[in-house]
Amino acid sequence: MSGATIRRRGGARRTWWGSWAWFSALGLAVLLPWIIFDWRHGRHDGFAVALLTQTAIMSVFALSYNMLSGQSGLLSFGHAVFLGLPAYVTIHVMNAIAAGHLWIPEELLPLVGGISGLLFAALFGYPTTRQRATAFAMITFGIGELVTAAATMFQGFFGGEGGVTADRALNTSLLGLSYEPAIEVYYLALAWTVIAVVLMRLLARTPLGRMAEACRDNHERVRFLGYDPHGIRFCQFALSGFFAGIAGALYAMTYEIVTYDAVGATLSGNALFMTFIGGVGVFWGPIVGAVLVVIMQSWVGLVSNAWQIYVGVLFIAMVMYAPGGLAGLIVLHGPVWQEGRIQALLLSYARVALPGLLAVLGFVALVELGSSVMLGEHEKGAVRLFGGALDPASPWLWGGGAALLLIGGSIARRQGRALAARWALIAEGTSAG
Amino acid sequence: MTPALALRDVHKSFGATRIIQGVSLEIRRGERHAIIGPNGAGKTTLFNLISGRLPVSSGVIALNGRPIQNRSPQKIRRLGLTRSFQIISFFHRLSVLDNLRCALLWPLGYRVAFWRLLDRERRLNQAAEEWLERLALTARRDVQAGALSYAEQRALEIGLTVAGGAEVVLLDEPTAGMDRGEADRTTALIREITQGKTLVMVEHDMNVVFGLADRISVLVYGHLIASGAPGDVRGDPAVQEAYLGAEAA
Ligand SMILES: Nc1ncnc2c1ncn2[C@@H]1O[C@H](COP(=O)(O)OP(=O)(O)OP(=O)(O)O)[C@@H](O)[C@H]1O
Ligand SMILES: [Mg+2]
Numbered sequence: 113m114s115g116a117t118i119r120r121r122g123g124a125r126r127t128w129w130g131s132w133a134w135f136s137a138l139g140l141a142v143l144l145p146w147i148i149f150d151w152r153h154g155r156h157d158g159f160a161v162a163l164l165t166q167t168a169i170m171s172v173f174a175l176s177y178n179m180l181s182g183q184s185g186l187l188s189f190g191h192a193v194f195l196g197l198p199a200y201v202t203i204h205v206m207n208a209i210a211a212g213h214l215w216i217p218e219e220l221l222p223l224v225g226g227i228s229g230l231l232f233a234a235l236f237g238y239p240t241t242r243q244r245a246t247a248f249a250m251i252t253f254g255i256g257e258l259v260t261a262a263a264t265m266f267q268g269f270f271g272g273e274g275g276v277t278a279d280r281a282l283n284t285s286l287l288g289l290s291y292e293p294a295i296e297v298y299y300l301a302l303a304w305t306v307i308a309v310v311l312m313r314l315l316a317r318t319p320l321g322r323m324a325e326a327c328r329d330n331h332e333r334v335r336f337l338g339y340d341p342h343g344i345r346f347c348q349f350a351l352s353g354f355f356a357g358i359a360g361a362l363y364a365m366t367y368e369i370v371t372y373d374a375v376g377a378t379l380s381g382n383a384l385f386m387t388f389i390g391g392v393g394v395f396w397g398p399i400v401g402a403v404l405v406v407i408m409q410s411w412v413g414l415v416s417n418a419w420q421i422y423v424g425v426l427f428i429a430m431v432m433y434a435p436g437g438l439a440g441l442i443v444l445h446g447p448v449w450q451e452g453r454i455q456a457l458l459l460s461y462a463r464v465a466l467p468g469l470l471a472v473l474g475f476v477a478l479v480e481l482g483s484s485v486m487l488g489e490h491e492k493g494a495v496r497l498f499g500g501a502l503d504p505a506s507p508w509l510w511g512g513g514a515a516l517l518l519i520g521g522s523i524a525r526r527q528g529r530a531l532a533a534r535w536a537l538i539a540e541g542t543s544a545g
Numbered sequence: 546m547t548p549a550l551a552l553r554d555v556h557k558s559f560g561a562t563r564i565i566q567g568v569s570l571e572i573r574r575g576e577r578h579a580i581i582g583p584n585g586a587g588k589t590t591l592f593n594l595i596s597g598r599l600p601v602s603s604g605v606i607a608l609n610g611r612p613i614q615n616r617s618p619q620k621i622r623r624l625g626l627t628r629s630f631q632i633i634s635f636f637h638r639l640s641v642l643d644n645l646r647c648a649l650l651w652p653l654g655y656r657v658a659f660w661r662l663l664d665r666e667r668r669l670n671q672a673a674e675e676w677l678e679r680l681a682l683t684a685r686r687d688v689q690a691g692a693l694s695y696a697e698q699r700a701l702e703i704g705l706t707v708a709g710g711a712e713v714v715l716l717d718e719p720t721a722g723m724d725r726g727e728a729d730r731t732t733a734l735i736r737e738i739t740q741g742k743t744l745v746m747v748e749h750d751m752n753v754v755f756g757l758a759d760r761i762s763v764l765v766y767g768h769l770i771a772s773g774a775p776g777d778v779r780g781d782p783a784v785q786e787a788y789l790g791a792e793a794a
Contacts, residue, residue, distance in 0.1 A: 319650050320659040322639070326647045329636040335618035336596065336628060337709060338651030347657045 137399075141168070141302055145295055156295045159410075165298045167406045168305040169362045174386040174398035175312050176355035181384070182392035183316060184348050185328030186241075187249045190256025191383040194353040196375030197232045197259065198225035198360035200270060203370045206278040217286045222304045222361040229357015230350055237349035242342050244331060256380050263372035275371030278364070291365070301362045308355050313395060315351065324348045385427045391437025400438050418483045425475075453538050460531040467523035474516025481509060547610035549574040549713050549743040550595070550626070555604030555614075557587075557594055557767075564590050566767035568604075572713075577744040579758035581751075583787075586764045588747040589631055592715050595745075596628040597621040608713065623651070627711035631718045631747070633702050637691030641682050644690050644701060645673045645708050652709035672708070679738065680704045696727045700734070707738050714739055716746045720753050732756055755779075763787070 141164065148160040173195055180186040202225045208214040216224065240251045263270040270276070281292045289296050315321050323344045327334050331341045364370050373379065382405060390401020405423055412419040434441050448454055481504045502509055550572040557565035564587045572578050580588050593599040595606055597618040606614040613621050635644050646663060649672050655661065663669065677683045680700045685693060690701060703719055719735060720728040732753050735744070748754050754761065755775050762772040763784050771781045778784055 314662065315659055317662050317664065318659045319655040319661060319663060320657045322643055322647060322663060323650065323657065325639060325643075326636045329638050330634060332598075333630075333634045333636070333705070334647075336598075336622055337648050337705070338619050338622040340617070340619050344657060347659065351659065 198357035225361025233353020391439030397439030471520030
């Protein structure tokens with residue numbers, strides 16, 4: 113069988129499909145504020161716009177993280193530093209502009225964030241990128257903690273507990289926009305997201321991008337080809353800081369406040385979650401992860417205060433069962449889909465999905481019951497779950513949840529093995545095999 | 546004329562274990578030199594010392610008259626010495642083409658260029674395609690290197706080593722694990738691509754050694770016991786006793 117021809121044909125088709133997907137994603141991002149429109153009041157839905165803006169910012173942030181994790185094989189636990197510090201710089205610059213000390217067009221503020229991100233990443237990155245693997249991860253964690261501690265100590269720059277605030281209506285727009293309405297900031301963020309995504313995509317195809325991947329695969333061999341792996345990691349780290357800095361500036365402009373949360377471990381952890389849930393091995397994986405995590409954080413966060421548990425469990429499940437992330441799963445199905453064999457798998461999927469869904473329901477019930485007990489809300493009488501009011505003191509609910517989780521889970525596991533066997537059979541002979 | 550590569554009284558110990566014990570050797574420019582010796586003699590260690598992978602315990606290694614011992618591998622590579630690995634070592638998740646492009650980037654002066662697109666670089670891609678052709682890997686151009694067959698992986702290993710055009714080439718058992726036909730093809734390939742270069746090769750396969758080498762050195766437990774033309778080395782009683790005995794008989 114000629115693997116090469118199948119691959120090339122698949123490659124060509126995927127390119128066409130790929131640009132179609134990119135343009136429809138962009139089209140959707142542009143149109144969504146008009147699709148989800150608050151017709152009753154004749155204005156944009158504030159929640160939707162906030163969600164979209166956050167997704168755009170987090171997409172850039174997660175992609176910049178993947179320049180390290182996916183492309184360079186470097187696991188960072190302090191990436192928020194390169195979003196947060198530029199966010200502080202940007203918010204100070206915004207105040208300086210407002211005070212008349214500076215004049216920078218509002219549309220170019222993300223560049224301020226980007227350049228400061230580049231400088232901070234170069235500064236911290238030079239010693240850090242001497243290391244790789246575990247030592248690198250430890251140092252980035254240390255830097256994250258260090259900067260978070262500094263943020264509470266040095267009031268002048270970081271503003272202490274309260275953070276630093278600014279007003280984004282600066283009157284320096286080149287387009288004559290005030291940037292008072294959130295929708296204007298969204299479109300600015302979207303434009304910069306497109307710029308950052310295109311640049312990062314191109315960067316992956318440059319000599320530096322390729323050598324970063326080479327370093328990831330075999331850092332020692334790189335040296336015998338004339339390269340210094342430290343230099344490669346350093347450049348990649350600094351450029352990753354540039355893009356995280358763009359996200360940081362957009363963050364400052366969107367929220368008009370920057371506190372030490374912006375440099376903290378939770379945000380660093382989110383970069384890791386988004387990237388690994390979405391998929392490190394595919395360029396657009398982190399965007400999928402960003403969309404999902406933002407939705408879980410905001411939407412699920414509205415109805416449940418346990419959203420972090422769900423993100424955490426999803427993360428663990430992905431790392432265990434689908435280390436390629438969601439994007440990896442999607443890409444895996446590409447050849448099977450193209451060769452029209454996906455129908456043969458549908459039944460097997462349904463057999464896993466149904467009990468799987470029940471297990472998820474059971475798990476959600478247990479988590480929600482548990483969290484309401486912890487918060488003491490049961491004193492008010494009921495947990496709102498699945499549209500109804502439930503009594504968290506009822507043993508039936510706890511038992512039912514546990515039963516769903518256990519029975520659904522074990523059936524899903526058994527069916528999962530059958531699916532894997534069937535998958536191996538189907539994938540044989542296609543280029544997925 | 547200064548030798549391409551000169552070792553003077555090179556020693557290497559790991560802790561108390563002395564692995565290389567005073568090796569002196571001159572490799573002339575343009576010659577093909579084979580280093581043979583029993584397993585564990587220190588042949589790979591010697592390559593590690595020359596290529597900067599390990600620091601020497603003492604002694605001098607000179608490339609074109611210039612001392613290179615204890616310098617970093619990348620510095621030594623930039624000075625014109627390249628090596629392959631006995632245990633295959635490449636970028637397993639990159640395509641075959643990208644592996645070769647990685648080997649060409651530094652020699653062609655790209656360094657960490659992040660403002661150039663690989664696919665747009667005519668000179669780079671032309672050179673990479675030529676190497677694919679030479680290594681008979683054109684049909685495997687877009688396959689991940691890790692998915693190649695063993696013989697193809699060995700060919701790529703040689704390609705990675707030689708593609709950058711260094712003048713002194715060290716190959717560590719390039720035909721290890723190959724059958725006769727594959728070994729013969731690899732020998733022909735090595736002969737072709739080291740045309741006009743200086744080659745130092747560790748090899749166990751005597752067909753390859755006597756087919757390719759202008760001179761042979763024999764390393765036994767860290768000592769160089771003989772060095773000379775193939776006929777002389779084959780006839781050397783010390784060598785016959787220490788190493789070639791079984792095969793010469
Ligand atoms: N990094 C190291 N630390 C300690 N001992 C080492 C190290 N590298 C090699 N050795 C030892 O040095 C000796 C020589 O090893 P080397 O790999 O150089 O032999 P070789 O001649 O290449 O053998 P082979 O023909 O099996 O490839 C071996 O006994 C090996 O165990
Ligand atoms: Mg060896």
